[in-house]
Amino acid sequence: MSHPAHNGQMLKFPDGFLWGTATAPTQIEGHIYNEWTDFVALDGRTCHPACDSYHRYEEDIEWMRKLGVNSYRVGIEWSRLQSAAYAPLDEKEMARYVDQLDRLRAAGIEPMVVLHHFSNPSWIYSSGGWLADSTIAAFVDYAGKLARALRDKVRIWNTFNEPDTYASCGYLIGHFPPRRKGRLLAYRRIIRNMGRAHHRVCGMLREIGSSFGAVEVGFSKNWTFYEAYQSHLPWDVLLAAFTHSHLNTLVMENFLGGEKTTSTFLGINYYGRIRFRNFEPLVPAYGFTCDHLAKLGVHCDDMLERHPDGLELALKSLQAQCDLPIYLTEHGSASTDEVFRERDLKENLSALHRAISGGVDVRGFYYWSLLDNFEWQFGYTKKFGLVAVDFDHEALPRKMKPLGEIYAKVCRENALSSGSHIPDPS
Numbered sequence: 001m002s003h004p005a006h007n008g009q010m011l012k013f014p015d016g017f018l019w020g021t022a023t024a025p026t027q028i029e030g031h032i033y034n035e036w037t038d039f040v041a042l043d044g045r046t047c048h049p050a051c052d053s054y055h056r057y058e059e060d061i062e063w064m065r066k067l068g069v070n071s072y073r074v075g076i077e078w079s080r081l082q083s084a085a086y087a088p089l090d091e092k093e094m095a096r097y098v099d100q101l102d103r104l105r106a107a108g109i110e111p112m113v114v115l116h117h118f119s120n121p122s123w124i125y126s127s128g129g130w131l132a133d134s135t136i137a138a139f140v141d142y143a144g145k146l147a148r149a150l151r152d153k154v155r156i157w158n159t160f161n162e163p164d165t166y167a168s169c170g171y172l173i174g175h176f177p178p179r180r181k182g183r184l185l186a187y188r189r190i191i192r193n194m195g196r197a198h199h200r201v202c203g204m205l206r207e208i209g210s211s212f213g214a215v216e217v218g219f220s221k222n223w224t225f226y227e228a229y230q231s232h233l234p235w236d237v238l239l240a241a242f243t244h245s246h247l248n249t250l251v252m253e254n255f256l257g258g259e260k261t262t263s264t265f266l267g268i269n270y271y272g273r274i275r276f277r278n279f280e281p282l283v284p285a286y287g288f289t290c291d292h293l294a295k296l297g298v299h300c301d302d303m304l305e306r307h308p309d310g311l312e313l314a315l316k317s318l319q320a321q322c323d324l325p326i327y328l329t330e331h332g333s334a335s336t337d338e339v340f341r342e343r344d345l346k347e348n349l350s351a352l353h354r355a356i357s358g359g360v361d362v363r364g365f366y367y368w369s370l371l372d373n374f375e376w377q378f379g380y381t382k383k384f385g386l387v388a389v390d391f392d393h394e395a396l397p398r399k400m401k402p403l404g405e406i407y408a409k410v411c412r413e414n415a416l417s418s419g420s421h422i423p424d425p426s
Helices: 053-069 091-106 136-148 165-173 184-208 234-256 290-295 310-320 336-357 402-413
Strands: 018-022 071-076 108-117 156-161 214-230 265-278 327-331 361-368 387-389 398-400
Touching: 018 327, 053 091, 053 327, 053 398, 053 402, 071 091, 071 361, 091 108, 108 136, 108 165, 136 184, 156 184, 165 184, 165 214, 165 234, 184 214, 184 234, 214 234, 214 310, 214 327, 234 265, 265 310, 290 336, 310 327, 310 336, 327 336, 336 361, 336 402
Parallel strands: 018 071, 018 361, 071 108, 108 156, 156 214, 214 265, 265 327, 327 361
Antiparallel strands: 387 398
């Protein structure tokens, strides 16, 4: 049973709380050369030019100013910076990223830098990618060179974004390059290798340090609840348990088990849950319409079932399990219905506030995403942005969405209040 958003009360968040938004290089930059370059999405389009943020990051920062965020989870694209394993960093591309980071700080926006967000240099990809043990050392070398170059720019680092999504979509369900299916051993090997790289990088980044203070470093786990739609169907119960054990438990064991002190925080990306009915996931991404799912009591955006109460449960459980501070490094909804998106945001922020009030140490919230963007295998059809981008216009014009105005009020007040609602068009 969902709780009401906030019963008309103003829900204040802790002083110093980070309100941010997030993006990924392949999804917004364009002009990129990695395994996604020639990938054709379901809408028949590619990641070029995406939002052209490679040239327009200054404009994007102005949109962040308007949103009032004080942090930005930003990726740095490995394929731009190294032409081969152990190569020096490309000076021209580094200068561009340095300028972006300087402009963020000048705007009062703390960068959280992501080292790996679903993409690799072509020379990594062609040599086996994360199946190859050699990728671990190459990644550690890259991360070390980057951290030393940005010691005066960055304090908060995010090593890997959703290793479970990257590995499962590439090797279990075939939605990401290299589009393999059913390769469970490959999936497990990738998670193991990424976990090993994470531990090595965490220790190294903390040793390198930052001129802005103690380094914070962690990875971002996509936390999804997997359940049977009908608990009396044993095959769906078993499928949900198997999925949870591999996409949740296995990842946590490899990234935090035994060496959790290498991380200083845990990043959580939370969108909702997936329920199985006769082996089928009841989500729009697998061909069901939202109207059909709603008749089953499964309320979704264009991607997943919404489950705001699960956020509070997940945060409490994960803090107890890991004993680490948490950043909610992604939450958002994909829909053209802004009233739906407002309700989703407020219900999830209320759940977040309940968790914090219950003692969970959550230090920031990052809305996915700043911009409508290239949503991987779906192309440009999933509208996650606080800022709209018109991909049918050559100039890619931006426009603040109604939800952006709602989120800006939250950021400015460091609170969720009862005022300001998006008018319901019905």
